[in-house]
Amino acid sequence: MTSTIPPTGAADTPSEAAANSFQVDLRGLVDLLSHHLYSSPRVYVRELLQNAVDAVTARRAHDPDAVVRIRLSAGAGRVTIEDTGIGLTAAEAHSLLATIGRSSKRGGEHGLETTRQEFLGQFGIGLLACFVVARQIRVVTRSARDPQAAPVEWLATDDGSYTVRELPHEALPEPGTTVHLEARPGAEEWTVPAKVEQLARDYGSLLPYDITFEEEEAARATAPGSVGAARPITDRPAVWDRPYATPDARRVALAGHCTALFGFSPLDSIDLDLPVAGVRGVAYVLPESTSPAHRAGHRVHLKGMLLTDRADNLLPDWAFFVRAVLDTDTLRPTASRENLYDDETLAAVREALGARIRTWLAELAASEPDRLAAFLRVHHLGVKSLARHDAELLGLMLPWLPFETSDGSMSLEEFAAAHREIHFTRTVEEFRQIAPIAAAHGLGVINAGYTYDADLLALLPTVRPGIKVTELDAGAVTDRLDPVAAEAELALTAFLSTARIRLEAQSCDVVLRAFQPVSVPALFLDDRRTRQERDRASAQESADSLWSGILGSLRGAAPRARLVLNHNNPLVRRIASIPDPALAGTAVESLYGQALLMAQRPLRPADSSLLNRAFLGLLEWATHSTGTEGTQK
Structure with missing residues (x-):
């Protein structure tokens, strides 16, 4: 008998309306499976293994003493899988093998419902998925539930037609099923024995039954019943x-x-x-x-x-x-x-x-x-990611998690023991500028510019009560630096006034302090609000008239950035003693630019213009001074 896949019955309908069955184009379905549902044709091996496992599981449920086995073989564009499972009758072959959407795992009618609960066969695609590589599928099966039923051959091709015929009993003496696939043109690579064996191991190494593989040539050369050439696929227990x-x-x-x-x-x-x-x-x-x-x-x-x-x-x-x-x-x-x-x-x-x-x-x-220390040396970021949502775990990890601090790399536990008040910076660049000065003046600063560190520091007071954690701002650093003697600062009033005027356009104040290390002439300090205002102003400078107006309306009253001049630095003292206000102003602009570069702050157009102006001004002064000296000589 010949049928078209799938043969579906029509339901009773009122006399005024005739019922029709949906028709499925198998080749269209295979194209859908190949290009839109499955990532690769390799899944056909999974389908073969899954059907065989379902069958032997059902056989065990029907006859607990039955000897079950699954054997897979391949060669010359063919793949074969044999099992001693539950098998099918002719009626079941019609109903199950050729009907899209009907699964033998959905009810008790066919006895396979015990194989799995809500597992892979639930969508009713089953053996037909093998058409992603096969031109023809031949199934020879005999039912274990009906010993009197004759073996059945179900033969289907990828044009959507199939035949079912009964075979003599001697064609398959024992219950079970054998499936033969014949590769479609262009899909032969998926039936190469080495590839089939590898796919079977990949998919089925943990399956609950012994599964073997052999090449078809070896199978023909082996005596009936011999498994000498077979290689195990399953590798249990895990x-x-x-x-x-x-x-x-x-x-x-x-x-x-x-x-x-x-x-x-x-x-x-x-x-x-x-x-x-x-x-x-x-x-x-x-x-x-x-x-x-x-x-x-x-x-x-x-x-x-x-x-x-x-x-x-x-x-x-x-x-x-x-x-x-x-x-x-x-x-x-x-x-x-x-x-x-x-x-x-x-x-x-x-x-x-x-x-x-x-x-x-x-x-x-x-x-x-x-072992924990070895793990954290490599994967502290993962633990930090977890600990930011888990105060208890953070408490456990405090002695181990590394942080970059003004006292060097150390755990939060160590750093908190030395500093009851902890400051942090939100950027790596800001920390690297501040850290040497902070360490020299006893200010405890942590670099929170790395992933998750700011979140963990925010959580720290809940784990270690009594510890205060605050974001570092320009005022906190300035207050920690040593003030200059009143008479010395008074003597430099004119210079400081000149410096403030020259940096007014940069929205930057100028203060004088004495700090270590001496080698740092100037320190540029701001905070998050100041940086946001700088970014807004920079964007406004390069925006068109519409956006410039919008950005201008967003201008906030953020605190001004600070250029902190180091009175301990000899260069700063020499610049402060320059009698020419214009030259002193140019030198201050140079110190401002150098401090910006040291802080690795992005330069706004106004900052770049200032740096160019200061550089050219110093060159002009240097060349003019040299020329004057030459004339005098």
Whole structure:
């Protein structure tokens, strides 16, 4: 008999309306699967393995004493898979193999409902997905539920037609199913034995039944019933579930597994054991630091079958320093069966896996500080990312997390012991300018310009009550610097007035202090509000008339930046003694430009113009002075 895929019945309808059946173009469906649902034709091997596993699982449920096996072979543009599973009758072949959307896992009629709950076969695509590589599919099957039923051959081609015929009993003496695929032109590469074997290992290494592979030539040369040429595909139990003589032996085995699977030797490994959620696996710690924006692809098996090796929603975002591999029976696949469906169950599992990684960190802090220190040297960013939302963990990690401070690189615990009042800068550049001066004057400053550090410092007072944390501003630094003697500052009143006038256009005040190190002639100080106002003014200078008016209306009353002149510096004292106000003003502009460059502040057009003017002014003064001296000689 010949049919078109799928043969669907019409429901009864009122007499005035005739019912029609949907028709499915199989070639169009295969194109849809190949180009829009599946990422690669490689999934056909998964479909073959999944159908075989379902069949032998159902056979075990029907007959617990049955001997079940699955054998896969390939060669010369052909792929064959044999199982001793539940098998099908002719009616079931019609109903199940050729009907889009009908799954044998959805009810008790065909006895396969015990194989899986809400798992891969749920979408009813099944064997037809193999047409992504096959020109023809031939299924020979015999039912274990009906011993009197004859074996059945179901033969389908990619034009959407199939035939079903009964075979003599001797054609298949025992229950089970054999599926033969014949490659379509252009898809032969997917049936090369080495590729089929590798795909089978990739997808099926953790499946619950023994699966073997052999090349078809070797199979023909082997005596009937012999498996001498067969190679095992499954490798159970999973490496994380095997017994080991010592913890070190287990650690070595896991490291080897990570190298084979992911291509790197892990810094450490973390067990991911959630019995309530039906999850078992391991997370491997990357040996090198990585960006917080990096989303590692994790490897997820669903009841032993590989679902995806690119799951990026399995772990919390802060756990970017690990690659995980696990097996689960609770999570749902997407329609393509190539990723996890992001639902409430996955959210709960993700939170629980994150808690397991957090517990691992706490255990290291309590009992294995050397391993924790080695981990934090590489991955402190990941821990900081987690700790900014977890005050308890921050408290545990305080002795270990490194920060850049005015006293050198050290932990927050050490720094807080020396400074009850902690200041911080929001940019790396600001810190590097301030740090030497702050250290010389006993001011405790932390560089919070790195990722997460400002968040952790904001949380610090809740973990260590009594510690005050404030953002560093120009006033705080200036107040810590030594004032100049009143009579000395009075003598420089005219110079300071000239300096303030020359920098008025830059919205910068000028103050005189004495500070260390002596080698620093001037210090440029501002705060966040001042920087915002500078950015607004810079944007206004280069904007068109419309935007210039808008930006002008946003002008705020931000505190002015400060140029702090170091009275201890010999150059500053010489400039302050210059009798020519114009030359002294040019020298002050040069000090302002040098301080901006030292602070690595972005230069506004007005700043660039000032630097050019000061440079040319000093050149003119130097050349004029040299020329005068030559004339006098």
